[in-house]
Every structure is written in structure tokens, then in C-alpha cells.
Amino acid sequence: MTMEETKYSRRLCLLFLPFFGLVLLLISGSADAYKNYTVGGSFGWHDSTENSKVNYQKWADGKNFSLGDFLSKLYIF
Template sequence: MKHFKGLIFCTYFLNILAAMNGSVEASKHFKVGDHIGWQQPSTNDTAVYSQWATSKRFHVGDSLSFEYQNDSVLVVEKWDYYHCNTNKPISFFNDGKTVINLDRHGLFYFISGAPDHCNRGQKLLIRVMGFHQRAESPPSIANPPEDGITPGPHPSSGLIVSVTLSSVFVALIVTVVTLVCCAP
């Protein structure tokens, strides 16, 4: 009877594992603004943060790093973002290196708390998608892009590590099967 219960347990455990068989991708860490960091943009480049954000794909679990001097980062509501209202932030940071964990999907709104910086373009709107999924294979050389230029990785794209869930649990399966099914 003991071996029968162990066999049922092992079968149940393997079925759960098979249902979870998929791939996940590690979280990414993004430095806001890449090399310029979080600062008031130049007069000719007021869209720098919106351009930066549209070149990225944010997912739940990722994080943003704001690096700045003599400034601040405010997490705000939509209305406050569009009107550069610093009076009622959701969160306020002025430590010079702020890390925001993206813990939900949806829109996130950030503005500078320094006078007139938001009005001059120092604001960031990002859309966070669900959890990371397995990355698709890169295009093969046999099918190059039409323009002949193969894009390289973006310098702030972060480290990507793909892990197959079933491979992570192989040692656990062997241990459980050995202990439960084969124990005297």
C-alpha cells in the first residue's frame, strides 16, 4: 500500500510539473535614460525619455534605476503626469539612485520634482506588460532583414537568462522518486 501511495504521489507531482513545462526569462534592470541618466533634457531633446521608453519592453518583475544629482523622482497619477503636478505624488525619492520595482502590469508615471524640469521634458511614462515569456529564436542568417542590417543588442537591455522549468526540477524529481517510490 505504501508503494501504491508513493506511485500516486509521483504521478501527481510529474503531472503538475508537465503542466508547468515552459520557459521563463529572468527580470531585467533598466537604467533610465541610459548614459544620460535622469536629468533635465536639453532644449532640443525634450522627448528623450519617451523615446527611451518606446525602445524598451517592460515586464512585471523588471526594475528601473534612476540616477541623478540635485533632483528627485516622483511616482504620480496620470493627471499629475500630464500637468506636471508635483503636489500629490504617490511616492517621492531624492536619494540620487532610486530603484523602482515594476510589480504590476499597466502604466507607470514618473516626473522630476525639480522646478520646471517636468515641463521641459523630464518625465517618463512606461507600459508594463505581464511576466516575461521565453524569448523567440533570433532570425537566421539565411533570412536576413530586408534592409540587410541585423540589429544588435541594446546596451541597457539587461542580462537575459532563459530557464526551462522542467530542467530546474530534474534533481527534485529524482530525489522525490527515490525517497517516495523506492524507500524500503
């Protein structure tokens, strides 16, 4: 490889490297933001499972929790 070809190859790499990095970033998808979940949904949270109308296991099965999500309790008396 001649010196001129080496310079051309370096310039080409410097031009296309940021482009391919951007394409890779766009293809990989974006990270989801955190979500807030109220435990039990509109039925809320009961300290005693005897009075609860909510099957918490079934409620949780319908969710896809991720790191950073918040779980809050709505107390129903």
C-alpha cells in the same frame, strides 16, 4: 468497475499526476527575474527636458517593463 480495477486506477493517477504536473510546469516557461533599468541609458536623467539629449519616450518604447523591475536615475549635470 471491480474493487481491484478501482485500486489500480487510483495508483495510476497517483503515479502520473506528479509527472504531468512537472511537464506542465516545464512547458509553461519560467518567470523572468527582475531587471534594473537606468532611465535614459548612458545619457542619464535630466531634471529639465530642455537640456536633455534623450527622448525618454523612445527609450521606454524599446523596453518591456515587468512588475518588480527597478528604474534608477543616473544624474547628469
